[in-house]
Amino acid sequence: MRADDVRVIIADDHPMYRQGLRALLEALGVGVAAEAVNGPESVRLAAELQPDVVVMDLHMPGGNGIEATRTITRTSPRIGVLVLTMFRDDDSVFAAMRAGARGYLLKESGAEEIARAVRAVAAGEAIYGPEIARRVLTYFADMPDxxxxxxxxxxxxxxxxxxxxxxxxxxxxxxxxxxxxxxxxxxxxxxxxxxxxxxxxxxxxxxxxxxxxxxx
The missing domain is CATH 1.10.10.10 (Winged helix-like DNA-binding domain superfamily/Winged helix DNA-binding domain)
Structure with missing residues (x-):
């Protein structure tokens, strides 16, 4: 899927981060359909606008990103959720995966990495940042038989x-x-x-x- 064919919703409670992410994505040809400041608003906008991807922060006031991810992936399976957060702990990573997120990146990721992840999730792929991927692989490798x-x-x-x-x-x-x-x-x-x-x-x-x- 070409970047200029992708429409996203940004869900994050920090205005400056939303603005910066919007500018980054639009500079790379990704269309931003809307912005949400919490989980419930992201659910409402996703149902209304049917974007390709929701870029979801996890911890927001008024409803967290895990529940919003679960609702969006259940009610609109074609929409991919890409978690973009500062939280790297196992509980957050695996809660997002269980909720149906297709991708998980840390906010410290570079602009190209974020844009590439958005396009991949829009195309139906699963994508994780290098540190998160290592964590996931280690987790499954350590699972007892x-x-x-x-x-x-x-x-x-x-x-x-x-x-x-x-x-x-x-x-x-x-x-x-x-x-x-x-x-x-x-x-x-x-x-x-x-x-x-x-x-x-x-x-x-x-x-x-x-x-x-x-x-x-």
Missing amino acids: PKQTAFPELTDREREVLQLIAQGRSNQDIAQTLFLSPKTVRNHVSNIFMKLHVADRAQAIVLAREAGLGGM
Whole structure:
């Protein structure tokens, strides 16, 4: 999407910042349809004007940017929200992402970076500043594997057995796979049933598959 095809609404409670951002965007050929001073006003203007992008500050009096973002993305999915804020903490970043923001930049970003992000969000892309992108990648890289954290009451061996149960394997198959005796497998299965408070194999399979176990 060309810059001069993009229409935006600027939502920020600081008049001087709004004026500076408007001048920056218009100098680069991006049309500014309106300015909002708080969340509710940005929601109203977005519904009325249907811009391509709302450039949203997060913390504004009279209604914050997170709730406004959530409302705009729910009621007008074609409108992209680009958060432009001074807040770099994880709570703000991930709250904005959960609310549906397509982009997140810090106010210290350069003019070209902001303009590029506006065009990208208008085109349906997701874009984050370098620091925010590193934060997001680190967050997901550090997320524990649900298969490893499911059923902490089980031993590692019992979790291996449950994984195979969830695949529909018989006790004999499990014994051969894990190089265990059939009796040892039966003991593990009994312990699993007791710890998970299930009555039979079918209930254990349901619980295990809901927790993400059972993949080949």
